[in-house]
């Protein structure tokens with residue numbers, strides 16, 4: 001049932017993106033994982049490797065993400081992983097013609113956000129883990145928010161509980177963040193364990 005609903009949202013997303021970029025044939029990396037997950041991870045946008053394999057977080061940032069999931073004792077199949085923008089934002093090097101990743105712009109975020117919100121509605125997780133500034137700002141609707149101020153602290157004043165983490169790629173660029181990152185993950189681990197205990201109390 002949920003799989004079917006997610007598939008319908010994916011098809012709708014493909015149509016809307018095709019209509020907005022009629023000459024580009026953009027690859028949609030919609031998301032993957034357990035449709036009944038209690039935890040949804042939301043990144044920024046797919047990169048080159050993700051677009052090749054049509055799977056989120058399978059490139060360099062994915063390696064760090066896997067490390068983070070291991071600390072949480074979670075497997076990819078336990079959670080749902082997706083992105084704010086569902087296709088690769090890129091720029092072209094005018095000299096070499098090569099493509100490189102860039103952060104998504106406001107138009108791309110505006111175009112894709114309704115599909116992320118619908119995905120979340122179907123999955124109905126207990127917590128959304130946002131990775132970096134893009135999903136944090138998109139989901140809170142607050143462009144002033146920064147991951148530097150918000151990381152590791154639960155935001156529970158919205159329909160969904162949001163737990164902001166640094167983007168796993170930020171560790172690649174700034175190794176000093178690794179300790180902060182691990183600390184935040186430990187806080188998230190405690191929060192998830194509390195969620196499980198609550199569930200068992202009810203069962």
Ligand code: URA
Nearest residue numbers: 043044045046056057
């Ligand atoms: N970075 C993201 O934000 N998402 C991916 O899927 C890969 C890298």
